[in-house]
Amino acid sequence: MRLAAVIPCYRCSRHAAEVVSAALDAFDHVFVIDDCCPERTGDLIEKSFASQLVTVLRNPENQGVGGATIAGYRAALKAGYDIIIKMDGDGQMDPEFIPALLAPIVSGEADYTKGNRFYRKRDMKRMPVTRLMGNSFLSLLNKASSGYWNVMDPTNGFTALGRIAAREVEWSKVSKRYFFESDLLFRLNIARAVVQDVPMPARYGTENSNLRVFRAIPTFLMGHLRNGIRRFFYTYILRDFSVGTVHTIGGLILFVFGLTFGTITWWHSAVSGQDTSVGTVMIAMLPIILGFQLLLNALAFDIANVPTRPLQRILSSPPRRRVTDNPQLELKDWRRR
Numbered sequence: 001m002r003l004a005a006v007i008p009c010y011r012c013s014r015h016a017a018e019v020v021s022a023a024l025d026a027f028d029h030v031f032v033i034d035d036c037c038p039e040r041t042g043d044l045i046e047k048s049f050a051s052q053l054v055t056v057l058r059n060p061e062n063q064g065v066g067g068a069t070i071a072g073y074r075a076a077l078k079a080g081y082d083i084i085i086k087m088d089g090d091g092q093m094d095p096e097f098i099p100a101l102l103a104p105i106v107s108g109e110a111d112y113t114k115g116n117r118f119y120r121k122r123d124m125k126r127m128p129v130t131r132l133m134g135n136s137f138l139s140l141l142n143k144a145s146s147g148y149w150n151v152m153d154p155t156n157g158f159t160a161l162g163r164i165a166a167r168e169v170e171w172s173k174v175s176k177r178y179f180f181e182s183d184l185l186f187r188l189n190i191a192r193a194v195v196q197d198v199p200m201p202a203r204y205g206t207e208n209s210n211l212r213v214f215r216a217i218p219t220f221l222m223g224h225l226r227n228g229i230r231r232f233f234y235t236y237i238l239r240d241f242s243v244g245t246v247h248t249i250g251g252l253i254l255f256v257f258g259l260t261f262g263t264i265t266w267w268h269s270a271v272s273g274q275d276t277s278v279g280t281v282m283i284a285m286l287p288i289i290l291g292f293q294l295l296l297n298a299l300a301f302d303i304a305n306v307p308t309r310p311l312q313r314i315l316s317s318p319p320r321r322r323v324t325d326n327p328q329l330e331l332k333d334w335r336r337r
Contacts, residue, residue, distance in 0.1 A: 001106060003027045004081035006072030007089050013039040015091035017048045022095040023087060024053060031075050032089070034058045035068040041089065065157065066180025070171050079168055085160045093158040097200045101160040104196045107245050111165035111193035111311045114181075115158035119199035120245065126202045138182070138220055145224035146185040147231055149303045151197050154182045158200065164312045165193040179223045190234055194310040217266040235305075244305065245297035255291030258284050 005023040009016050009032060016032070034042030034056060042056045057071050076084045083105055086198045087093045097115065104110035117123055118139070124132060135155060142154035159181070168191035176181035181331055188195060233247045236245040262284030 001082040002029075002080065003102070004076040004084050005030045005032070006069055006076060006084055007031065007090035008033045008068030008072065008086075009041040009045075010033055010035045010037050010062065010065070010068070011039055012089040012091075013044055014035070016041050016045060016089040019087060019089050019091055019093075020049060020054060020118070022183070024049075024051075026098050027085070028053070029079065029081065030054045030057045030270065031072040031074070033068040035064070036060065036062040064177035064180070066174060067176035068180070069180060070174060070176065072127060073161070073166060074171065077163065082163045083160055084163075084166065086157060088157050094200065097158070100198045100200070101158065104198075104261060105160055105162045105205045105312075108310060109194070110196040110310055111162045112188055112195045113160045113198050114153070114195065115200045116151070116153045116197035117156060117158040117200060117202045118152045118246055119197065120201070123199070123201040132172070134217065136218070141220060141224040142182050142185060145231065146182065147189040147235070147302065148185055148195050148306060150306050151185070151195055153197070154185060154304065158183055162312055164315050165191065168193065168315075175207045175223065177219075179220060182220065183223065183227065186231060188305065189231060191311065192307045192309075192314075194307050234322045243318040244298050244301035247294045247301065251291045251294030251298055252337070254287040258287030258289075258291060262288065 003026070005027040007016070007019055007023065007030065020030055020032060030053060032042065032045045032054065034040070034045075036059050037167065042058050045054065046056050055075065057075060059068060059071060063071075065088075070084070072082055076182060083102060085101060087095075095114070101113045101115070104113050109178065117127060118136070127135075135153060139152045139154055143149045143151075148153070155178070166189060169184070169187045174180065174187055185195065236242060262281075265276055265280055265284060
């Protein structure tokens with residue numbers, strides 16, 4: 001398999017050359033994307049690496065980490081590379097874990113792999129408390145919106161993407177800012193790609209991260225809410241009408257009805273000073289209880305609905321061996337098998 005590295009760069013001139021040098025030892029080609037960097041990181045890389053194995057791409061205006069990464073993905077796919085690993089140019093990503101990211105895709109077990117700094121307790125201790133709390137909250141939101149209940153640490157940018165899964169993503173619709181990794185997971189779930197976490201420790205040096213987790217939470221909240229609604233509509237309405245659809249819709253109708261009826265009844269009772277009858281209370285409480293139970297069932301169904309069959313096994317297959325020139329005999333032979 002032909003391997004390519006995509007390295008978006010913005011204000012990381014101190015570490016970019018070291019990252020590119022490490023990537024050249026592991027990959028067939030390295031795509032460096034200068035995201036309108038004020039430090040002219042692209043020029044630095046071109047001067048440091050006079051090699052045909054390094055291609056510097058330049059965005060005419062700053063598009064964020066997502067926009068820079070997408071430009072690299074498109075270039076790597078156009079060049080025909082089979083697996084694309086994305087590494088940030090700030091040196092936070094240890095090249096030692098590149099084989100671990102590649103292995104599930106090479107073996108056909110996954111379409112997309114990503115780092116997970118929450119897998120081991122000792123690794124979490126290295127993370128600042130604010131980042132640990134913020135990323136934990138964002139991970140919970142990401143599970144619900146993307147449908148990948150089996151992954152954590154969605155903002156981890158150390159990822160590997162297989163060519164077949166990459167071709168199923170509508171890159172023009174993927175978020176170009178810090179919501180990029182989370183939005184990509186949502187797009188991959190729509191394509192039913194298999195995603196797998198790779199445990200790795202947090203690595204912090206002298207670099208300064210441009211992401212402020214708590215400041216980004218409002219933006220992430222809106223993004224996850226939008227993606228969650230879209231995923232439900234596409235997965236449970238357009239693509240397949242299942243028991244999860246019935247439980248979700250039925251649960252929402254009952255829960256909202258019970259809550260609305262109960263609120264109106266309580267307000268009327270408070271204003272009029274009259275006691276509410278037991279029957280009226282039951283009319284409000286029973287739909288709430290039943291609706292909540294149906295929503296829990298829908299959640300359990302969604303958790304069990306995580307994609308498990310890789311796209312590279314569904315959308316690609318070895319050429320069919322021709323048994324004979326006679327189609328009828330070939331069909332009989334296939335049936336016997």
